[in-house]
Amino acid sequence: DADVTQTPRNRITKTGKRIMLECSQTKGHDRMYWYRQDPGLGLRLIYYSFDVKDINKGEISDGYSVSRQAQAKFSLSLESAIPNQTALYFCATSELTGQGVDEQFFGPGTRLTVL
Amino acid sequence: DQQVKQNSPSLSVQEGRISILNCDYTNSMFDYFLWYKKYPAEGPTFLISISSIKDKNEDGRFTVFLNKSAKHLSLHIVPSQPGDSAVYFCAAYAGNNRKLIWGLGTSLAVNP
Numbered sequence: 134d135a136d137v138t139q140t141p142r143n144r145i146t147k148t149g150k151r152i153m154l155e156c157s158q159t160k161g162h163d164r165m166y167w168y169r170q171d172p173g174l175g176l177r178l179i180y181y182s183f184d185v186k187d188i189n190k191g192e193i194s195d196g197y198s199v200s201r202q203a204q205a206k207f208s209l210s211l212e213s214a215i216p217n218q219t220a221l222y223f224c225a226t227s228e229l230t231g232q233g234v235d236e237q238f239f240g241p242g243t244r245l246t247v248l
Numbered sequence: 249d250q251q252v253k254q255n256s257p258s259l260s261v262q263e264g265r266i267s268i269l270n271c272d273y274t275n276s277m278f279d280y281f282l283w284y285k286k287y288p289a290e291g292p293t294f295l296i297s298i299s300s301i302k303d304k305n306e307d308g309r310f311t312v313f314l315n316k317s318a319k320h321l322s323l324h325i326v327p328s329q330p331g332d333s334a335v336y337f338c339a340a341y342a343g344n345n346r347k348l349i350w351g352l353g354t355s356l357a358v359n360p
Contacts, residue, residue: 137291173257175337175352176292191347223291236282237348239291 136160137240139224145246152211154243156224164235165207166225167191167199169218170242176223182207214247221245251275252340254351262359267325269354271338274319278340282348283312283323286335295336296323328358 137158146152156165167179168191178191180199188199196218198210211218222243227235253272261267271281279300284292298305298312298321305312311324325332338351 173352176350178347181347225291236294236297237292239293241289241291 137224137226137238139222139240139243141243142241143244145248146214147248148215150214150247152214152245154209154222154224154245156207156209156240158205158207158224158226158238158240160226160228160238161204162226162228162238163204164227164229165201166227166237167197167207167209168223168225169193169220170223171220179209179222211245211247214245216247219245219247250352251278252338252349252351254336254338254354256354257352258355258357260357260359261328263330264327267323267328267332267356267358269323269325269336269338269356271321271323271351272319273321273340275340275342275349276319277342278349280341281312281314281321282339282341283310284337284339286337286353292337325356328356330358330360332356333358 140155163184166181168176170176177193179197182188182201185201200208224240225237227237229235251274282297283295285295286292296307296310296312298314303314314321335353335355337353339348
């Protein structure tokens with residue numbers, strides 16, 4: 134079984150709809166992240182959480198919200214989807230090492246299309 | 249403003265030859281660098297990393313070189329194999345918040 138899972142894997146929705154993307158992990162990591170990938174723009178951080186009570190905005194948080202329901206679950210919501218939120222969304226987890234570095238482990242991605 | 253730059257969007261090499269992927273950065277506070285590999289329809293996977301106190305790190309066919317004075321790092325793959333065909337991302341850490349800053353990626357094609 135995959136360590137980081139994302140549901141759904143693909144979603145097509147209409148402008149104005151509310152969408153939730155879910156992420157679950159079995160790695161036991163405290164840190165979780167949501168990224169989006171657009172062609173030519175690489176990976177951009179939307180939100181991140183270093184533990185259940187910690188939520189932080191990334192570089193492109195406008196139009197998104199998150200919920201850290203448990204250590205293993207981190208969901209991303211689009212309250213009112215718009216076409217420029219069409220992208221590939223990745224969830225990631227990590228654990229800080231003694232060297233102050235945390236390798237991130239990614240889920241398989243969710244392809245979201247907003248019509 | 250792109251702090252981590254991968255100026256070559258794509259690279260094509262012959263199987264068995266060396267692949268060299270380059271990455272430049274602008275923030276002198278970056279203290280740890282990572283390379284990730286991404287296949288289509290999959291999430292990125294960690295490949296190799298290097299601390300700013302080193303100038304080289306090797307793991308099998310993969311070697312990362314860091315030139316701090318030039319703010320440049322490179323990933324060498326020797327010998328290249330068709331299974332290495334993927335998008336390679338360079339990323340860097342800086343600051344107490346330890347967020348990763350990502351480059352835009354280089355698509356590597358290794359031809360049989």
